[in-house]
Amino acid sequence: MSDLLRDAASGPLAAELPARFLEQHALLPLHVAGDGVVVVAAAREVDPTVLDVLRRRLGREVRLVDAALNDIQAALLGAGRDATTATASAATDAAGLGDLRAQADDAPVVQLVNAALADALRRGASDVHLESAADGLRVRLREDGVLRDLARYPVALAAGALSRVKLLAGLDIAERRLPQDGRARVRHGGRDVDVRVATLPGLHGESAVLRVLDHGGGQARTLDTLGMPADLAERLRGVLRRTSGLVLATGPTGSGKTTTLYAALSYLNTPGVKVVSVEDPVEYELPGVTQVPVHRKAGLGFAQALRSILRHDPDIVMVGEMRDRETAEVAVQAALTGHLVFSTLHTNDAASGVTRLVDMGIEPYLVAATVQAILAQRLVRVLCDTCARPAGDGSRVPQGCDACRGSGYRGRAGLYELLVPDEGLRRAVVGRESLATLRQLARASGTRFLAEAGDAMVRSGQTSREEVLRVTEGSDAA
DSSP states (O other): HHHHHHHHHSSHHTSOHHHHHHHHHHHEEEOOOSOOOOOEEEEOOOHHHHHHHHHHTTTTTTEEEOOOOOHHHHHHHHHOOTTTSSSTTTTTSSSHHHHHHHHHEEEHHHHHHHHHHHHHHHOSSSSEEEEEETEEEEEEEEEEEEEEEEEEOOOHHHHHHHHHHHHHHTOOOTTOOOOEEEEEEETTTTTEEEEEEEEEETSSSSSEEEEEESSTOOOOOOOGGGTOOOHHHHHHHHHTTTTSSEEEESOOOOOOHHHHHHHHHHHHOOTTOEEEEEESOOOOOTTEEEEOBBBGGBOOOOHHHHHHTTTOOOOOEEEOOOOOOHHHHHHHHHHHHHHHEEEEEEESSSHHHHHHHHHHOOOOOHHHHHEEEEEEEOOOOOOOOTOOOOETTTTTOOOOOOTTTTSSSEEEEEEEEEEEHHHHHOOOOOOOOOOOHHHHHHHHHTOHHHHHHHHHHHHHHHHHSSHHHHHHHHSSHH
């Protein structure tokens, strides 16, 4: 093994990875096997985020084999690949890898990143944005769907802060020319919280977004805790009890679609049922569910993963998003062959989900035969109970106070529009009727549109009319 390691350390595969990365994680790529997988020697257990970095940099799937730590270190040292050696793959500019690591470990940098994450978790923010600008580093939090400035720091701290974030997420700190994605796990309030990290190169340096994946104390959301009206929730449960077909959640990015689908899977996930998902990325771990992350560079997209999943005899399948015709076709065929399939689409309302499938190339008769329900949704900010002022008809208007940091709102709630096609609507789909006609038929079959759901929330004093207009603009308001 030692001879093989020595040869590999000076080979082309090892050159694809920074020496510091190989040394830090006790790894060494050996060769490409007959099945196209890269065989990598590992001296200890490898974190999943590190495996993601390996797959991304090598452009292939990875298979780990055991090796002694001393042998890997000796091979790297003998090939001149030790951490103190400056290599072309590890130095993207004048700052060496050692300098970046030193900056990342500086006390002010560590405190900056820790404080930003702590503030995000304390304030219930969904994202932390670290943005490099000409005049320094801007830190912002997305609270209740709206970005708010948190702090600004000198330019001197920017590179270190971004390197610190990369280290937490198992990313390559020397790579600053290309976007990277990873995950980190932080401790807060006695529990572990997952953080999804994405970096992006910019004119004045890199920026990073840290998405906080926290269900509040580690408890997964359920249908009962989503805040759906009781009648709509019961109608949705009736659809979920069906054994085949397609159930879609629609809405813009950040509208809570994935959370809703996770709640639906949790409702259906019983010992006698096999549930498999393919996601990009896996945002939350669902006990009892087989979750498959997408790896496009390795040739594993939604459609390819879904085809493989169907050979594992699942009862229920979740496809993170139907982005193309190929994925939609496989999902529809799965729904036709006795599987209950969940997925998401980006459309303004429920009826538009039908036309989107047709626009993607799915035959109308197949859409009519497979779609069991489409749930459109938005997240609206909830008025602050401390300062909201009554305005008549049970409605209230925002004011702003210390409790809500002057915004007038605290927290968010869901607006939902559930379309369950009846025979009349299915015939209209087959007949390629207009979207306006489909909406009329949806209303006749009992669908309450998003704007109407918003009006009900305004009249009950939960949110403001301005907030409903903000999130439903572009959806059907008839």
